[in-house]
Structure formats: structure tokens, C-alpha cells
Amino acid sequence: MPSNGKPPLNTPPREQVEDDEPDAWDKRISDTGCATENTRLNDCFFEKKDWRLCKKEMKAFKECWRSKGNRDRTDSRDN
Template identity: 75%
Template structure:
């Protein structure tokens, strides 16, 4: 293990560029960019109400990509 690798492990931070399950799900929606902008806005402002434009862009993308149909509840 290199010194840099040992530092990451010691810090408890894994530095990999492989997408995890969450990333794969977001990318599969086709709205990853809009999701990132919305999350960044909330991170900066700490108030969803201040992110209305980003939320609207995400909602429009979600509908445009047919994700609303894909995620509808299904009766058993």
C-alpha cells in the first residue's frame, strides 16, 4: 500500500471513481445533471424553498424522460 493509499484508509475515506448503486440509479433516470444542481443548491442554501428553479428543472426532466411512469406505485 502506498503512503497516499494508507492515508485514505486511515482517514476512512475511499477515493474511487467507480459509480456506486446510488449513482447508477440517478444516471439511469437521465436527470443526473439536474439532480446535482438541485442537491448543490440545497447544500449551499439549506432551504428547499430557495431552490425552486432547480426543482422545476428536475421535475421537467423527470417527466420528459418518463420517470414518473417508471416510478408509479403498482397495486399488488
């Protein structure tokens, strides 16, 4: 690397390795039965950067969570 700290212009781009193996978080979400709803909620937030604009997705996730019997997975609950 040159003394200016920047890579030379002729440096080939680094190869990106995709990891298709689910990690522990992905496995836990998958086990809830609500992975699709979780993905939609996360995608909405990523796109809009404001949870308040993702109320429809949040409602769908909450309904899925309840319907799949996941209430015992968390310490805090809606009454």
C-alpha cells in the same frame, strides 16, 4: 495513542482514498437521464440548506424527470 485519547501531534494524516466507481444510487440516477439536474438540485440544497430556495433547480429536475419518461419509476405523482 496517549492516555488522553488524542493522537500524538506527529501522526501523519490519514490518506483519503477516492472512489470513482458509481454506487447503486449513482447508477439509478444516471439511468433516469436527469443526473445533471439532480446534482444541481443537491448542490443548491447543500449550499443554501433550504429546499424552498432551490425552486428553480427543483423545477428543472421535475421537467427533466417528466420529459425522460420517468413517471412510472415512482408511486407518487403530481397530477
